[in-house]
Amino acid sequence: MAHSTHTVFGGTLFLSLLVGLSACTNQPKMTDTSATPKVAAFDVSTMDTTVNPCDDFDRFANGTWKDRNPVPSTESRWGAFTILAKENLEVKVKGIIDTLLGEPEAPKGSTAQLVGDFFRSYMDTAKIEELGTTPLQPFMERIDAVGDMKAYAALAGEYARIGASNFIGLYADADMHNSRMNILYSVQDGLSLGERSYYEKTDSAMVHIRAEFVQHVDKLFSLAGLPEKEPGKAILDLETGLAKLQLTNVERRDPDIFTKIPVADYVKLAPEFDLAGLLKAVQVAPDTLLLENRAYVQKASAYLAAQPLPLLKTWMKWQLLDTYANTLNKTIADENFRFRGTVMSGTKEQKTRELRALRATDNLLGEPVGKLYAEKFFPPSSRKKVEDMIENVRAVYGEHIKTLAWMSAATKEKALEKLAAFTTKIGYPDTWKDYSMVDIRPDALLRNTMNLIEWRSNDNLQRVGKPVDPKEWGMTPQTVNAYYNPSLNEVVFPAGILQPPFFNPDADDAINYGGIIAVIGHELTHGFDDQGAKFDGQGNLVNWWTDADKANFDSLAQRMIAYYDALEVEPGVHVKGALTVGENIADLGGVTLAYGALVRSLQGKPEPAKIDGYNWKQRFFLGWAQVWRANITDAARRRLVEVDPHSPAHFRINAVLGQFKPFEQAWCPDGKGAMLVPDSERVVIW
Ligand SMILES: [Zn+2]
Incomplete structure (x- = not known):
């Protein structure tokens, strides 16, 4: 979707739901006490050289690493991204928070007060146990007091501001038809399991998850002391009915599904449901909005209005309880982990209270923490280095576009314009959000969390009708x-990824080109993937393609879809080619551009010496394999196949490299290997 950004790792990030991950540096300046140990550029002891690299390059490059690094009991996946994120959080961010905790009498609203008191409130388990669910009680009582659908709609809007879902999601983002202005978006929402396939698939894993969900809801209601008895089945049924009316995540990829509609017409779509009251309670009053799916609003509002009001009220209680379960007493938080962590993701053991407190602080107060992080770990000189790398890849991309056989001169000119218009953000923001007015206390975890979620909603929704802040x-x-x-046509590289193994100042070029340069290429290519290609250089949904070129591009994308559809994740479970096509195009494009940039950088220079017996071409691919090495639990793998627009890490290595002719030339001179795609079937887009 246009309102989403396109990441290199993990799920799709919605601008309206910003949640940070963890922390870090670029040029490891060793003034920091938590000095990062020096990372070998590529450690050959991680390999399994008994395997033919042309049959399974992931196993060849990473086999021993995988054997020695099973997923820890407190994680659901384990690889270059997650390990770095964990180290950032548990060493660097922790160091920052520890320092803030040591500041006595920090003034109200200061970073030390906000971060310190939020963290203290998370750690104050005595207070959390003493309070139990009482902080949530007034909110439940207001649901009890709802007497009709009008009151229900108004309360749904009010609670949306504190993170409790209803059937519609509302947020501000750049208008895809006028990218300099923010507009209100209305999208489908309300599924506790996240995606409609969770309600529809009949395989045993999904049947099991639904059964567990019912028990989980029953248990949370009981632990929270709510009077509704075993409402799990009714809530699952309600959401199943809603799911049937929703678009799949593949259908939602197409930005053309959005229509601009006057709010006066929007509210008329749902005569049975008081959308005007809901909007009023959300405190937004635009003239127009961008609607994802007209039929959904019509059908879902009628569907909900036909349900018994007590059931809708129970559902609202559930959404609230689900949102705040982690902030409540231990038995509730533990049950929440059992379902969300273990059943849904295969994580066996909950992290320590302190690590959860760190993560929650970083999620909700990531900007104030990030400002200190950036000052400490990202020297200004690093920005220039990354800028130079991006310009290098941009130049190569331009050369590639000029030589494409499938694109006409007219479209090439437009593509080059868009490429030239890309902007970049590197390291950390120039301006920081002001959290000083948020009320955070050392003994009120639920209230603190609610205040921060509401602050974030306000921060987002107050932009409706205002210019986009570039x-x-x-x-x-x-x-x-x-x-x-896509709306700012920008690529963004936070400081956190600008460190080994992605970017290692001590590494040979080949390893860095296979790492951070390929990541840069990946992000640039998103401007021209199945979604990005629909936006022009100004970020507007404008078709700048000739019909023939668009048809050529679409047919190449179709071949990528078919290629990935055929990949089996486990017996009977396939990669979803149509869900992952944008990321797959970006991966193949990223590798292509980075390799081209490496070749270009070596022109006129002597051939680099082999390292550990591998030449520079081979090491480029080892660099790529290194950043995608990962182990994952079975449950997390199945979940990601359903919801993640990225292919599983194993295929980000093997499927991409199997497509790429220079890989074959570097590693498989006889042209034989299970991974390799025959020349006649290769897809070359960029
Ligand atoms: Zn991506």
Whole structure:
């Protein structure tokens, strides 16, 4: 969707729901006491050289690493991204928070007060146990007092501001038809399991999850002392009915599904449901909005209005309880982990209270923490280095576009214009959000969490009808990730990803080109994937393609879809080619551009010496394999196949490299290997 950004790792990031991950540095300046140990550029002891690299390059490059690094009991996946994120959080961010905790009598609203008191409130388990669910009680009582659908709609709008879902999601983002202005978006929402396939698939894993969900809801209601007895089945049924009316995540990829509609017409779509009252309670009053799916609003509002009011009220209680379960007493938080962590993701053991407190602080106060993080760990000189790398890849991309056989001169000219218009953000923001007015106390975890969620909603929704702030960031500086934002036509690289193994100042070029340069190429390519290609250089949904070129591009994308559809994740479970096509195009494009940039950088220079017996071409691919090495639990793998627009890490290595001719030339001179795609079937887009 246009309102989403395109990351290199993990799920799709919605600008309206910013959640940071973890923390870090670029040029490891060793003034920091938590000095990062020096990372070998590529450690050959991680390999399994008994395997033919042309049959399974992931196993060849990473086999021993995988054997020695099973997923820890407190994680659901374990690889370069997650390890770095964990180290950032548990060493660097922890160091920052520890320092803030040591500041006595911090003034109200200061970073030390906000961060310190939030963290203290998370750690104050005595108070949390003493309070139990009483902080949530007034909110439940207001639901009890709802007497009709009108009151229900108004309360649903009010509670949306504190993070409790109803059937519609509302947020502000850049208008895809006028990218300099923010507009209100209305999208489908309300599924506790996240995606409609969870309600529809009949395989045993999904049947099991639904059965567990029913028990989980029953248990939370009982632990919270709510009077509704065993409402799990009714809530599952209600959401199943709603799911049937929703678009799939593949259908939602197409930005063309959105229509601009006057709010006066929007509220008329649902005569049975008081959308005007809901909007009023959300405190937004635009003239127009961008609607994802007209039929959904019509059918879902009628569907809900036909349900018994007591059931809708129970559902609202559930949404509230689900949102705040982690902030309540231990038995509730533990049950929440059992379902969300273990059943849904395969994580066996909950993290320590302190680590959860760190993560929650980083999620909700990631910007104030990130400002300190950036000052400490990202020297200004690093920005220039990354800028140079991006310009290098941009130049190569331009050369590639000029030589494409499938694109006409007219479209090439437009593509080059868009490429030239890309902007960049590196390291950390120039301006920081002001959290000083948020009320945070050392002994009120639920209230603190609610205040921060509401602050975030306000911060987002107050933008409706206002110009887009081009300086805004969609990730915190400490995040180990990167993204492309089509509405600003920008690529963004937080400080967190600018460190080994992605970017290692001590490494040979080949390893860095296979790492951070390929990540840069990946993000640039998003401007031209199945979604990005629909936006022009100004971030507007404008078709700049000739019909013939668009048809050529679509047919290449179709071949990528078919290629990935055929990949089996486990017996009977396939990669979803149509869900992952944008990321797969970006991966193949990223590798292509980075390799081209490496070749270009070596022109006129002597051939680099082999390292550990591998030449520079081979090491480029080892670098790529290194950043995607990962182990994952079975449950998390199945979940990601359903919801993640990225292919599983194993295929980000093997499927991408199997497509790429220079890989074959570097590693498989006889042209034989299970991974390799025959020349006649290769897809070359960029
Ligand atoms: Zn991506």
